Amino acid sequence: MSVSSISIEPNGSKPKHLTIGRIGLYCFILMCALFFLMPLYVMIVTSLKDMDEIRSGNLLYIPKTLSFYAWPKAWSEACTGFVCEGLKPGLINSIKITVPSVIVSVSLGALNGYALAFWRFKGAYLFFGLCLFGAFIPYQVMVYPLLKIESAIGIYSSLPGIILVHTIFGMPILTLIFRNFYASLPIDLFKAARIDGGNFLKIFFYVIIPMSTPITIVAVILQVTGIWNDFLLGLVFAGRDNQPMTVQLNNIVQVDFGVAEYNVDMAATILTSMIPLAVYFISGRWFVRGIAAGAIKG
Amino acid sequence: MQSLTKNLASKIALLPMIIISLTVFVGCIIYSFVYSLTGSKLIPALNYVGFKQYEMLFKSRKWDVAVENIFIYGFVFTIGCLVIGFLLAVLIDQKIRGESLFRTIFLYPYAMSFVVTGLVWKWVLNPTFGFEHSMHLWGFDWFKLDWLVNRELAIYAVCIAAVWQGAGFVMVLMLAGLRGIDDDIWKSLSIEGIPKWKSYLFVILPMIRPMVVTSIVLIAAGVVKVYDLILALTSGGPGFATTTPAMYVMENFFSRANLGQAFAASIIMFISVVCILAPWAYYEFYYRNKEAKA
């Protein structure tokens, strides 16, 4: 496995001249980008206005008077109930929940996908089918049995409790995406490794995992997003000392009775999504072409 | 005994999946069925009422609308995400400048919890002060975008916001697949002089079939469970024009404190999902494998 064969940019040189096709391509991409960016634009613009302007003005206009009031309030001053510390307190908890949950659920998904793709045994697919079925169940339906089970084991309302819950909820889809990815790899690769004397674990660690980067990125994006933004499962299973910041976020933005400070809402939402966005942006380095090819040749 | 120890490592590895599938997933279906035969209100209680919950379910106007909506939403959302996701993935695959930036732009909606983005879409789609209002201010008096408050069209407005949120992730899945394709294949395609769009549609797309399948399953799971998005955007309204089966289930759990009804509705959802999923799963995993081995 030669590391040097992993390219950081897509292979090939960038086309040097702009053909009509190229211009058309960029135009189209820019138009799509505008559509996608439009709500974010509204959110940023709103977060920089004061409430009077929001109430009376046009939501697409740039703020007449720039106001940064909303941002520090969202981060450290917004009141939810008795506590007036904004989003900040929940940040550590969210990290405490997300990092282990992502690691455990993605690892388990990869292991499952690997076993199902290359080491099938009779009845494996039946269980996989049952597992996949779990992806379609609305979560509250699963909460009751999980409550009882976790209570019986004694990990209800604790950090391991919420990690287990996130792992369970993530298992169906993660297993599926890893299994499908591995099933699309050339089978000769696997056969060659077996001939070379590899067993279940060795092949997993030395052959399969290095090739799994693109799909692992996808899995991590999926889990980081889902777990970071989760709020109801955290409320019920994490225990009162481990409440994620989404509880505070929801308390700030989803106000039933009372004055809605839309600028603070927007600021709070943008702040909360910084972490997943950072993950998306950084993941680019590993979203490359040619790893599979490199692996075969290397 | 020998067949039990054969492939032992794999069996041990899959043990968590097996245990979870049986105790949690199958367990919760059994749990739901048992309690769907009760008159449970706020908390699960074993007061047997036979199939009364199902009777009420099928008599409910709201459930009819919900079922109709899930088909419309399912169809539009799935096609929307697949087409746009694939298109965006292909575009990004063209070695454009600022790829990381564009990828994040298309993916960021997925990162934002829908409570607030739903609110923003509600503003944008609101006829009184949203995009329609802005267009009027700019002089385009004829412009109308009041789908959200229109009983017939509201579900389509929901689809727009939903595709905006989900297409990015499908794009990423497809991109992962595209990136797995060997450069040699591209070289041979260009040597044979096949135009790019044809290569993508007829050669590459079949090659990333597993990714397409994965995308469809993910999208389908999202369709079945969609709740937060619609709640934020329309509260299921106008009236209950945009309600879905999952919303029906959830509101009976939460605001209506009618667990028996919620469990009954979920059982019907399970049965429907199984009816669609099982034949496909059989085809995908047994039939195609048999073919491949032959």
Add this chain to the structure above:
Amino acid sequence: MKKLISILFSLLLPLSFTSASKAGGHMEAEVIHWWVSGGEQAAISKFAEAWEDMGGTWIDTAITGGDNARGTTVNRIIGGNPPTAAQFNISKQFVDLVEQGQLQSLEEVASAEGWRDFIYPPELIETCEFEGEFYCVPVNIHSAQWMWINNEVFEKAGVPKPNTIQDFIAVAPKIQEAGFIPLALGGQPWQEGLMFDVVASSTLGFPHMAKLYRDKDVEAFRDGKMEMVLQTYRDLNSFIDEGAPGRLWNDATAMVVEGKAAMQIMGDWARGEFAVAGKEAKVDYDCVIPGKEKYVALGGDVFVFPKNSDPKVKDIQLKMASMMVNPTVQANFNNAKGSLPMRLDVDTSAADACMQMGLELIQQPSAIMRENDDWNSPAFTSAWEDIISEFRNDPNYSVSAAMDDLEAVLTSGL
């Protein structure tokens, strides 16, 4: 890789231990509630401060959205990790919990302090009493039957302010001609239901409403008056703007505050929106209770105390219940919240003009109206609400079809 994981875990463990050791203070109480916004937050702080003055530790678990908060409470009770106290509404929401023996009886402190003597109105006692024992403590009264009026808009339109819904319908066309939206509404099912109840109650009177909601009297339902009410309700549609569906209640209030709309039918919590915008009661805006006979709808909040195997917890719970009905605490809490207190001997001098109206009115026993929520389970009230909401939004949904569907809910036994 393995080393990385072990480092991560070793980093996490001390964190979780520290937060665990914070717990275990004297008289510690965890309270689940949904009062997360501005004025509400100020209100719950009064409880928290009073508790801490008593030497207790208040652990605040604020969860936005009544449904989420109540759902979490129920989930945690089932899972075996209940909070010390949990908020519910004056309603039948928590009846199941009482019947299944999940709530702590408050009879000890209720008898000792003579709650039955000072809780006012006495209807509140009925909400909390089961088989002769108190299972919840009412903490405030919120009423829904208000018309919030922008004085300037009515002046500009040159029409008199209405005293009843029918008055309003008479003058609404003129308001429209003057370029204003007569009625601001947020088109969410609960708001549509609330508006319907106000129209029905102000037109039919409380005794008639009790026959429907409490007695499920089908004859009274079919005596011809309800069709009239439904028609009136539908007539209001012509005075509501097309952007109403999905609108939040406070956005509708904002329309009245800014003078875009003339009136909103909403509960007394709308007052807060006017206050924040600097408007003065009776000067800039007016609050009118519609109907020839004025009444006060009895909505509001209660706290319940889930049973706990630890006897120390029971002690804490009874102390907290006692604290919540204390006259000084009640004064502070309700002034901050903008609601009416659940006893008469409370200092309400800080209340504004509109709240004073409510306080005066509630002293007349005949003016007190219990709501649908108070008589019926959430399943019943929301099935009823569904029909009302559909009726408002679907012009093809005939009055007679709506009557049939409503009757089905009345007789459904939900």
